[in-house]
Amino acid sequence: MEPGSGADSGDPASANAKVKRDMVVNLPHQEKPFSLWPGKYHSPVTAALWHARSSFVERARNLAMDGPAQSNLLSKTPEENRTSVVYNFASDKTLREEYRNPWNSIRIGKLLEDLDALAGTIAVKHCSDSDHTTRPLLLVTASVDKISMKKRLRVDVDLQLAGAVAWVGRSSMEIRMEVIQPVRETMDKDDVALIANFTFVARDWKTQKAAPVNFLVPQTEEEKQLFAMGNARDAHRKKLRMESSSSNGSSPFLKQYNDRLTQVLREGRVLCEMPALADRNSILMRDTRLENAIICQPQQRNMHGRIFGGFLMRRAFEIAFSTAYVFGGIRPLFLEVDHVDFRRPVDVGDFLRLKSCVLYTETEYLEQPRIHVEVIAHVTQPELKSSEVSFPSHYPFHRSTAYFYFHLFSAGTNGKILIPP
Numbered sequence: 001m002e003p004g005s006g007a008d009s010g011d012p013a014s015a016n017a018k019v020k021r022d023m024v025v026n027l028p029h030q031e032k033p034f035s036l037w038p039g040k041y042h043s044p045v046t047a048a049l050w051h052a053r054s055s056f057v058e059r060a061r062n063l064a065m066d067g068p069a070q071s072n073l074l075s076k077t078p079e080e081n082r083t084s085v086v087y088n089f090a091s092d093k094t095l096r097e098e099y100r101n102p103w104n105s106i107r108i109g110k111l112l113e114d115l116d117a118l119a120g121t122i123a124v125k126h127c128s129d130s131d132h133t134t135r136p137l138l139l140v141t142a143s144v145d146k147i148s149m150k151k152r153l154r155v156d157v158d159l160q161l162a163g164a165v166a167w168v169g170r171s172s173m174e175i176r177m178e179v180i181q182p183v184r185e186t187m188d189k190d191d192v193a194l195i196a197n198f199t200f201v202a203r204d205w206k207t208q209k210a211a212p213v214n215f216l217v218p219q220t221e222e223e224k225q226l227f228a229m230g231n232a233r234d235a236h237r238k239k240l241r242m243e244s245s246s247s248n249g250s251s252p253f254l255k256q257y258n259d260r261l262t263q264v265l266r267e268g269r270v271l272c273e274m275p276a277l278a279d280r281n282s283i284l285m286r287d288t289r290l291e292n293a294i295i296c297q298p299q300q301r302n303m304h305g306r307i308f309g310g311f312l313m314r315r316a317f318e319i320a321f322s323t324a325y326v327f328g329g330i331r332p333l334f335l336e337v338d339h340v341d342f343r344r345p346v347d348v349g350d351f352l353r354l355k356s357c358v359l360y361t362e363t364e365y366l367e368q369p370r371i372h373v374e375v376i377a378h379v380t381q382p383e384l385k386s387s388e389v390s391f392p393s394h395y396p397f398h399r400s401t402a403y404f405y406f407h408l409f410s411a412g413t414n415g416k417i418l419i420p421p
Helices: 012-018 044-052 054-062 093-099 108-127 221-246 252-273 309-328
Strands: 022-025 083-087 137-149 159-168 172-180 192-204 282-284 290-295 332-341 351-362 370-380 399-408 417-419
Touching (some): 083 108, 108 172, 108 192, 159 221, 172 221, 290 309, 309 332, 309 351, 309 370
Antiparallel strands (some): 083 159, 137 192, 137 332, 159 172, 290 351, 332 399, 351 370
């Protein structure tokens, strides 16, 4: 089933034209249950997206793993995989209630969950081929880069999630996602409320090794520009990896970093060892920490049987929001996610510990100070008395990290400055 085919569009003639890219989500309307459909336990939008991918799930389960890998790579345009979901908040009270937070705004965490689900649907659509005898690819969310909130969202106005593949490498792809409000026929640039870039990597289902993905052929000037930006980001990531592995600490950036680190650690020692003489407006990072523990349940699994990345992002956002709320003493306003890095998969039954702390504060503008929050997710196996888990070589680490930025509506930090312990 193609993405976008799980919604009722009304008139058959208009439906055929619209179903290729748009899904109108109404909570009461549900298709026949799919026996192994994990999305039915998620949000209404996530459920619709999982249902759109049900044919790929069936194909993965029914196909013998000794089937041939995809050998003929196709060339596809961004328009071929472009998909969007419409939230009828204005008319659907049940759906609106599902996404409403205590301040009559939208739950950003659930929106992040839906963004990941839609990006996954787009990735599956781009990597699919017409040969049903080949084994499908295993697609994994590798990272999320720079989720930027452009304006506040309303829960009583229709909203649209839209995205398409913007860049493709050998075995990875970048998907540009947008949240649009209000929804109208002719979109204005100011209608884009949020932008995010999701990076997916492809693995061979049988060997678990990197697998090539279909080519991307941008058509319009905007698509070519986005492709060039994706190339630049990929080159920048490779450069950083090379510098981090070969640098001896003599680069100007590392020298500046080390000098700043020495300074803040000196201030931290004063606060720890001589608190009476320390700056009254300083606080140790460890005193801002919050922690949450989760046993990962099968209801949160994805089509590959592992924990859905969007669920992890939602839980990370919620603890980050709580950390900024407690630190600032006033409701924070979400600004952006700097980076989410998925270092390893999380399996059903894993004991997941989410740890958050305030990393940094900016008080140049006291009317709207900025709070930087870090969230780290540790996977623990109590039976082994260890938080380190053995996984394939392409998942060498045992934690994931996310960085969230918040604004406060007023000077709620009271001038507090963060000092490392």
